[in-house]
Amino acid sequence: MAIELTSLAALRDLPFDEIIDVRSPAEFAEDHVPGAISLPVLSNEERAHVGTLYKQVEPFVARKVGAALVARNAALHLEGPLADRPGSWRPLVYCWRGGQRSGSFASILAQIGWRADLVKGGYKSFRSLVVDAMHNAALPHRLIPVDGMTGTAKTALLAEIAARGGQVVDLEGLANHRGSLFGGMGGQPSQKMFETRIAMAFAHHDPAHPVFIESEAAKVGDLLVPTSVWKAMTQAPRLYLEATPEARAGYLATAYADLTADPARLARTLQALVPYQGYETVAAWGALADQRRFAELAGALMERHYDPRYLKAEDHRAPKAASLSMGDLSPAAIARAAEDCLARFGKIDQAVGLAS
Numbered sequence: 001m002a003i004e005l006t007s008l009a010a011l012r013d014l015p016f017d018e019i020i021d022v023r024s025p026a027e028f029a030e031d032h033v034p035g036a037i038s039l040p041v042l043s044n045e046e047r048a049h050v051g052t053l054y055k056q057v058e059p060f061v062a063r064k065v066g067a068a069l070v071a072r073n074a075a076l077h078l079e080g081p082l083a084d085r086p087g088s089w090r091p092l093v094y095c096w097r098g099g100q101r102s103g104s105f106a107s108i109l110a111q112i113g114w115r116a117d118l119v120k121g122g123y124k125s126f127r128s129l130v131v132d133a134m135h136n137a138a139l140p141h142r143l144i145p146v147d148g149m150t151g152t153a154k155t156a157l158l159a160e161i162a163a164r165g166g167q168v169v170d171l172e173g174l175a176n177h178r179g180s181l182f183g184g185m186g187g188q189p190s191q192k193m194f195e196t197r198i199a200m201a202f203a204h205h206d207p208a209h210p211v212f213i214e215s216e217a218a219k220v221g222d223l224l225v226p227t228s229v230w231k232a233m234t235q236a237p238r239l240y241l242e243a244t245p246e247a248r249a250g251y252l253a254t255a256y257a258d259l260t261a262d263p264a265r266l267a268r269t270l271q272a273l274v275p276y277q278g279y280e281t282v283a284a285w286g287a288l289a290d291q292r293r294f295a296e297l298a299g300a301l302m303e304r305h306y307d308p309r310y311l312k313a314e315d316h317r318a319p320k321a322a323s324l325s326m327g328d329l330s331p332a333a334i335a336r337a338a339e340d341c342l343a344r345f346g347k348i349d350q351a352v353g354l355a356s
Contacts, residue, residue: 151298
């Protein structure tokens with residue numbers, strides 16, 4: 001039986017114990033249905049080999065070789081990851097478009113006695129739901145973009161709002177990036193996986209209540225903010241965070257402790273600013289880093305690099321609808337700001353008031 005995916009929100013309510021992605025590891029790594037486990041019936045190399053046979057020899061030979069490989073890999077999965085699954089276990093299986101790979105594996109599972117079903121249209125049907133939500137349809141949620149200069153603890157505020165039950169979409173967290181030259185947090189996901197993460201985050205939020213989101217540029221690191229989200233963000237009035245330069249510099253020195261703890265990485269990052277600020281200025285910043293005067297370094301970067309760029313782009317942003325004081329940016333101050341934010345704008349009628 002093939003199960004049709006009708007909405008992203010309905011994924012969590014599907015009556016299956018496990019979702020199995022039988023595509024190759026490379027396909028799975030690029031993107032997959034959230035929560036799915038990878039049990040490839042063809043490895044990356046095997047898939048390429050079968051594809052070559054299909055195009056250069058003939059489809060019959062490709063199917064015969066592919067079937068043998070699928071059977072061998074299925075046996076490995078049955079003897080390994082699936083060895084402890086009980087008779088009542090119910091899996092949902094998908095491949096690229098719901099064809100031979102998922103059909104073959106689901107048939108083997110069904111012959112054993114498990115109630116295995118397929119995703120109609122495979123991964124492509126899931127991807128079409130993501131594309132519709134992120135690019136084709138207007139976002140049904142009312143957004144409250146949280147904005148402010150570098151170092152106003154926007155991400156930390158969102159985390160506190162979420163911890164208190166507010167609806168939040170953390171684009172930087174989903175992109176694995178902190179949104180600036182210094183923001184790298186390791187490898188970023190693919191563009192498709194980024195869009196999947198965002199789409200699922202919104203799918204789990206109630207459109208009847210506002211969603212707090214960091215006011216971002218069109219790109220987070222190397223990833224593009226999806227069309228529907230970007231359009232909604234740029235049209236929604238902003239909640240502007242206020243803090244003194246001294247508080248911001250101190251906060252940045254703490255927030256980027258992972259970077260300041262790695263002198264070589266910090267030096268490389270500063271060198272990337274030479275085309276914008278010149279060798280002499282960057283050398284002076286490097287000296288501050290060498291002396292571990294990180295709050296002074298953060299203040300200098302704000303004054304010469306980040307604040308001017310923020311102010312230059314100010315005319316292209318949506319209007320500021322309200323301001324929120326972040327105090328001294330201590331954990332207690334950020335927690336108080338989150339409570340204030342929810343009290344003022346945490347309901348849909350209050351969010352409407354933000355825009356009026």
